[in-house]
Amino acid sequence: MMWRLLPFTAERGAMNMAIDEAVAEAVRLDASPPTIRFYSWSPGAVTIGCFQSTEEVDVDACARLGVDLVRRRTGGGAVYHDPQGEITYSIIAPERLFGHDIQASYRQVCGHVIDALRLLGIGSRFRPVNDIEVGGRKISGSAQTRRGGVFLQHGTLLLSLDTERMFSLLRPSAAKLSNRNVNDILTSVGSLASASRDEVLEALRKGFLSSREWGASRLMSDEESRARELAARYRDDDWTFLR
Amino acid sequence: MGPRVIRAERKVPGGKLVQMAAGSDGAIQLTGDFFLYPEDGLAGLEAFLSSLSDEEQDAAAGPIREYMERSGMRMLGLRPEDLADLLAEVRS
Numbered sequence: 151m152m153w154r155l156l157p158f159t160a161e162r163g164a165m166n167m168a169i170d171e172a173v174a175e176a177v178r179l180d181a182s183p184p185t186i187r188f189y190s191w192s193p194g195a196v197t198i199g200c201f202q203s204t205e206e207v208d209v210d211a212c213a214r215l216g217v218d219l220v221r222r223r224t225g226g227g228a229v230y231h232d233p234q235g236e237i238t239y240s241i242i243a244p245e246r247l248f249g250h251d252i253q254a255s256y257r258q259v260c261g262h263v264i265d266a267l268r269l270l271g272i273g274s275r276f277r278p279v280n281d282i283e284v285g286g287r288k289i290s291g292s293a294q295t296r297r298g299g300v301f302l303q304h305g306t307l308l309l310s311l312d313t314e315r316m317f318s319l320l321r322p323s324a325a326k327l328s329n330r331n332v333n334d335i336l337t338s339v340g341s342l343a344s345a346s347r348d349e350v351l352e353a354l355r356k357g358f359l360s361s362r363e364w365g366a367s368r369l370m371s372d373e374e375s376r377a378r379e380l381a382a383r384y385r386d387d388d389w390t391f392l393r
Numbered sequence: 394m395g396p397r398v399i400r401a402e403r404k405v406p407g408g409k410l411v412q413m414a415a416g417s418d419g420a421i422q423l424t425g426d427f428f429l430y431p432e433d434g435l436a437g438l439e440a441f442l443s444s445l446s447d448e449e450q451d452a453a454a455g456p457i458r459e460y461m462e463r464s465g466m467r468m469l470g471l472r473p474e475d476l477a478d479l480l481a482e483v484r485s
Contacts, residue, residue, distance in 0.1 A: 199425075199426050200432055201423065201424055201425055201426070201427060201429065201432075201435060202424055202425065202426060203412070203424040223432070224428075224432075225426065225427060225428040225429060225432065225469075226426050226428065227410075227426035228426070252428075252430060252467060252469055253469065278407065279407055279408075279409070279428065279469050279470045280428075280469075280470075293428070294428070295430075295432060296430055296431070297431060297432075393422075393424050
């Protein structure tokens with residue numbers, strides 16, 4: 151099975167989620183191969199899980215600070231995606247490649263992030279349901295959906311954290327579930343703190359792709375145009391404030 | 394003054410936060426950072442929870458589990474027992 155690696159890009163929140171969904175649609179139609187992408191957010195964004203209430207987020211603070219607010223199509227919690235502070239990944243493939251066991255597939259995909267951290271000299275472990283921890287503290291979270299026979303998991307790897315900004319954007323009930331105390335990790339995990347974003351990105355590429363046949367290519371034009379359509383839905387208040 | 398809504402929430406084993414709201418008409422709404430597959434099944438699950446009688450609520454975990462199996466739904470980070478406990482709380 152040949153996988154596709156998309157180029158690293160920084161997009162607005164709605165577009166990032168729309169690209170994931172557009173690729174998933176193309177994979178479902180067998181128009182695109184299984185795909186991995188690493189990306190960032192510009193400007194920063196708060197994403198909330200598809201079952202969450204927007205009460206988890208300080209909506210006014212998002213507007214005031216120019217931070218996008220986007221509801222994901224995956225479950226899980228509210229996350230602040232800092233433009234410089236993390237790398238996000240998505241892995242999108244036919245569901246049959248990952249089997250029926252959801253928890254096992256979280257462990258499998260998170261294993262790629264753990265492999266990447268190992269390449270950077272950092273020991274980490276999978277913490278069910280969907281997290282990776284270093285020294286007992288969360289450094290990576292993820293969320294998975296399976297729709298129409300397509301598997302999609304996206305997740306974050308923290309590089310640094312603007313704690314003040316995060317706590318100004320997430321309300322306490324959400325903040326307590328997010329990445330508290332992570333600054334302690336980032337100062338104690340010297341290798342990650344000193345690694346450049348490019349070095350972390352390269353480690354992630356190796357972690358996700360070393361056991362796979364793959365080739366680098368771009369989004370197809372159909373995927374790009376579909377993503378632009380879907381982004382409008384992700385920007386729509388009816389979707390964002392669904393709950 | 395709006396319609397009366399009773400809310401309950403709990404952090405379940407594994408760390409997920411689940412919130413349940415019951416409207417004065419008995420309608421149940423679930424929110425939180427749990428995982429439910431397929432995601433589109435949430436509305437059906439809420440309708441099922443709303444439909445449970447007072448007698449069924451006393452031992453709701455079994456019916457909820459049966460509903461999930463019948464509907465081909467799976468939860469991660471959340472158990473039928475958690476929903477049953479929340480249901481008892483918002484309906485008490």
